[in-house]
Amino acid sequence: MPATTAHKATHNQTRRANEQLVLRTIFEDGPLSRADVARATALTRTTVSDVVEDLIAEGLVAEAGTGPSTGGKAPILLRVPSDARQLIGIDVDQERISGVVIDLKGNVQVRASRVLEGRDADEARDALDEISQALVDAAQRPLVGIGVGAPGLIDTATGTVRWAVGLDWRDEPTGPHLTGLTGLPVIVVNDSQAAAMAEWAFGRHENFEAMVVVKVGEGIGAGIVLGGRLYPGDDSGAGEIGHTRVSDDDVPCRCGSSGCLETTSSLRAVLSRAREAAQTRVGWALAGRTVSQEALLEAFRDGDPVAREIVLESALPLGRVIGAMIGTLGARDFVLVGPMAAYGEPWLSVVRGEARRSALPLLAERATIHIGRTGDDVVELGAAAMLMTSRLGLALAA
Numbered sequence: 001m002p003a004t005t006a007h008k009a010t011h012n013q014t015r016r017a018n019e020q021l022v023l024r025t026i027f028e029d030g031p032l033s034r035a036d037v038a039r040a041t042a043l044t045r046t047t048v049s050d051v052v053e054d055l056i057a058e059g060l061v062a063e064a065g066t067g068p069s070t071g072g073k074a075p076i077l078l079r080v081p082s083d084a085r086q087l088i089g090i091d092v093d094q095e096r097i098s099g100v101v102i103d104l105k106g107n108v109q110v111r112a113s114r115v116l117e118g119r120d121a122d123e124a125r126d127a128l129d130e131i132s133q134a135l136v137d138a139a140q141r142p143l144v145g146i147g148v149g150a151p152g153l154i155d156t157a158t159g160t161v162r163w164a165v166g167l168d169w170r171d172e173p174t175g176p177h178l179t180g181l182t183g184l185p186v187i188v189v190n191d192s193q194a195a196a197m198a199e200w201a202f203g204r205h206e207n208f209e210a211m212v213v214v215k216v217g218e219g220i221g222a223g224i225v226l227g228g229r230l231y232p233g234d235d236s237g238a239g240e241i242g243h244t245r246v247s248d249d250d251v252p253c254r255c256g257s258s259g260c261l262e263t264t265s266s267l268r269a270v271l272s273r274a275r276e277a278a279q280t281r282v283g284w285a286l287a288g289r290t291v292s293q294e295a296l297l298e299a300f301r302d303g304d305p306v307a308r309e310i311v312l313e314s315a316l317p318l319g320r321v322i323g324a325m326i327g328t329l330g331a332r333d334f335v336l337v338g339p340m341a342a343y344g345e346p347w348l349s350v351v352r353g354e355a356r357r358s359a360l361p362l363l364a365e366r367a368t369i370h371i372g373r374t375g376d377d378v379v380e381l382g383a384a385a386m387l388m389t390s391r392l393g394l395a396l397a398a
């Protein structure tokens with residue numbers, strides 16, 4: 001590279017770093033005057049004024065009245081309007097693809113979703129295209145881009161879903177494909193890892209060194225946050241606990257192995273047990289019916305003994321795997337999210353009890369295992385939060 005080009009590249013990098021620093025300072029602590037920003041960032045006032053001028057031109061920063069005068073002219077204050085940009089977050093689940101448009105404070109402004117009929121790779125692709133396009137069309141403000149949370153092994157650097165067992169996707173170029181479709185920047189992240197970032201940003205958890213978020217739905221995966229940063233692991237596979245072998249029953253798993261945690265403790269496994277019981281247990285309230293999640297949940301809440309037996313039994317292997325993670329990571333804060341969390345305290349207390357029995361008592365008694373606080377949009381919010389950090393250098397926070 002010729003020296004002048006190298007110099008220019010460095011200059012552009014510095015300028016971009018300064019822009020992100022000034023934007024972040026105003027976003028987190030605004031309204032602030034230009035002098036406040038210069039003090040907080042240790043940049044010169046000239047640099048701050050130049051950068052602010054650009055940010056105002058881009059619509060990311062706005063002037064917001066004047067602050068108290070310290071003798072001279074009252075300073076003009078700056079802020080980042082929460083509607084300066086919008087972001088799209090999408091949850092690619094095995095049963096449904098759902099997405100939201102949010103503003104820079106994480107307020108949900110538009111929702112869209114489509115149910116998937118079966119494990120059909122093409123159908124899931126089409127649904128993702130359709131939802132992405134619908135959300136792009138529905139956005140009212142300039143979009144930062146699209147954050148996609150998908151199950152399985154993800155190569156975030158290239159936006160590729162390397163293997164999503166439940167969707168039957170292998171080496172799926174989701175990121176480049178959606179960029180081609182919408183013209184927007186796209187990041188693709190693991191759904192459980194996205195959920196972990198959302199719980200970290202919005203869940204108001206105690207500030208432990210480590211937090212583990214376990215998503216229990218059609219599949220099972222965990223996201224690990226260490227020191228405030230997502231720990232992806234080598235090959236981005238950290239937290240892929242769903243295919244840990246926990247049972248000798250040899251129930252085949254969709255990954256090709258058998259006895260995996262997903263065959264004992266996922267929503268899919270629980271519904272399949274319940275459907276079996278509906279065929280074999282004469283006199284059961286749900287006998288002879290096609291058992292849906294809603295029907296099983298209702299029976300469970302009504303104290304139906306068969307529903308309780310099926311659901312609570314599924315919690316045992318999950319508890320054991322969490323117990324192993326307590327020992328491996330020494331983490332104290334475990335958060336359960338996803339559709340199985342709807343079974344609430346009775347299910348949670350079996351998971352908790354079994355996790356504590358499966359770890360060194362001194363570690364186990366200090367571990368907290370509870371249900372997440374961010375609700376149904378957890379993956380969408382987390383994927384959008386990760387996009388916001390990578391594109392604007394800003395952190396979504398409650």
Ligand SMILES: [Zn+2]
Pocket residue numbers: 242243244253254255256257258260262
């Ligand atoms: Zn498996």
